[in-house]
Amino acid sequence: MPAGKMHADEPDIDAALVRRLVAAQFPHWAGLPVKPVDSVGTSNAMYRLGEDKVVRLPRIAGAAQDIGAERLWLPRLAPSLPVAIPEPLGQGAPGEGYPWPWSVLRWLDGENPARGRLPDPGRLARDLAQFVTALHRIDPAGGPASYRSESLAERDGSIRRAIEALSGSLDADAVTAAWDADRQAEAWPGPAVWIHADLQPGNLLVADGGLSAVIDFGCAGLGDPAVDLIAAWYVLPRQARDTFRAGVGADGAAWARGRAWALSVALMEADYYGETNPAMAATARYVIGEVLADHAARSA
Numbered sequence: 001m002p003a004g005k006m007h008a009d010e011p012d013i014d015a016a017l018v019r020r021l022v023a024a025q026f027p028h029w030a031g032l033p034v035k036p037v038d039s040v041g042t043s044n045a046m047y048r049l050g051e052d053k054v055v056r057l058p059r060i061a062g063a064a065q066d067i068g069a070e071r072l073w074l075p076r077l078a079p080s081l082p083v084a085i086p087e088p089l090g091q092g093a094p095g096e097g098y099p100w101p102w103s104v105l106r107w108l109d110g111e112n113p114a115r116g117r118l119p120d121p122g123r124l125a126r127d128l129a130q131f132v133t134a135l136h137r138i139d140p141a142g143g144p145a146s147y148r149s150e151s152l153a154e155r156d157g158s159i160r161r162a163i164e165a166l167s168g169s170l171d172a173d174a175v176t177a178a179w180d181a182d183r184q185a186e187a188w189p190g191p192a193v194w195i196h197a198d199l200q201p202g203n204l205l206v207a208d209g210g211l212s213a214v215i216d217f218g219c220a221g222l223g224d225p226a227v228d229l230i231a232a233w234y235v236l237p238r239q240a241r242d243t244f245r246a247g248v249g250a251d252g253a254a255w256a257r258g259r260a261w262a263l264s265v266a267l268m269e270a271d272y273y274g275e276t277n278p279a280m281a282a283t284a285r286y287v288i289g290e291v292l293a294d295h296a297a298r299s300a
Contacts, residue, residue, distance in 0.1 A: 010059045011099060018047045018055050020096040026104065029053070039202060042277060043218055048107060053089060057102045064100030066218040067091060069144060071103070074217060077194070080138050082130050084108050084213040110205025110212040113235055115286065120209040121240035127211035128199070128235065129247025132228045136193045146221030148197040152183040152260050162267040170288060175267070178295045182260035186253035192222035199231035201283065226250070229258025230265060233290045234283065263291045 015034045023030040032050035039046055043063035047055045058064040071088045078085050087106035094100055118124055159179055163172050196203075197219035205213040229250060232241045245255060266287035273280045 009061070011097075013045045013057050013059070013098070015047060017096055017098060018049075018057070021092055021098060021102065022049065022055065022104075024095055025092050026090055029104075042273065042280060044216070049104065052107050054105050054107045055092075055102065056105060057098065058100050061100065063218055064102075067101040067103050069221075070217055073143070073220070077135070077138060077217075077220075081134050081214075083127070083211050085217065086215055108205055108213040108215065110207045112201045113204055113206050115201070115283070116237075118206075118237065118240075121237050122243050123210050124206065125236050125240040125244040126247055128204075128231050129244050131211060131214060132196075132199075132225075132231070132248050135196060135228070136225045138194045140191065140193055140222050143194060144221045145192075146195050146197045146223035146227070147219035148195075148227050148261070148265075149192065149221060149223040151187065151224075152185075152257060152264070155264050156183065159264045159267055162271040165271045166267065170285075171292070174292055174295075175263070175288065178291055179260065179263055181295065182256045182263065185256035185260065188224040188226060188254070188257070193225050194220070195223045195225060195228050196220050197223060197227050199228055200234045202280075204231075204235065224257065226254045226257035227261050229255065230262040232258065233262040233287045233294075234266075238290070238293075259291055259294060262287055266291070 015036060018034050019030075022032070022034070029049060032053075033048075034055070035048045037046040037048055037054065043060060043066075044056045044058050047057075049055050058067070068091075070086070071091055074086055074088055078087070086108070088103060089106060090104040092102040092104065113124065160176070163170075163175050163179070166172070196214060196217065198216065199214070203214060203216040204211060205215065225248075229245075229248065232244050236244055250258065266284040270281050270284035270288065273284070
């Protein structure tokens, strides 16, 4: 795979391409400075355009399919949410050798939450719970299925393959036992609700100690609300998880499903991005460790 790319079929993307695309399709923004955004994101490359805009170019065909859905649904979701989410400003077309649709969004200030350096984990836990609760209450009528709308049982085969692929670098027996314990939790009994489905540090922005924005809704849609509980293990330290759980009102079955989702996502990421995105792989391995610690504490 070419250096700097995370996917085998990823097109060449750089600031020069962004300048050409903007100049050709949004001439009123031509001449604005273009700067790459440092991000661990895997589906899109982002470039800041001027002071208040960001250009988002999909790295893979699947992400390109999200452009239209985000343009439709983000403005409908935003009024019901307690923090900012991306605001579409324009949709670009293929051109200049780039093969897919792309988007221009409003720039949102803030920083990704950093593991071990959260100024107020309890506040972030409460803010996340407020966001998740508000999102899950939005009328689901007409909403699309989430990227992660399948059941845990349907993920079983791919998760076992990921465990096998990683068996040389983790305790495969312990991971398998944790997966088996949580994936058998009682299924979500209600109708599907709106979920973000990817509440990881790279998709959250914090400012002044609190949650200021949630970004990247490429996985969003209708599904099991427990999917959004992955934030407990991906974002929050252990001492703040109970605050988050109380805020979202998760019962034992939901919490177990959320932990299974966190483990499954982390296993897939640790396997796929082990060489191409070390930062994401490191976060994934941290999550695996936290899930195993949870199970060890329960059985102690």
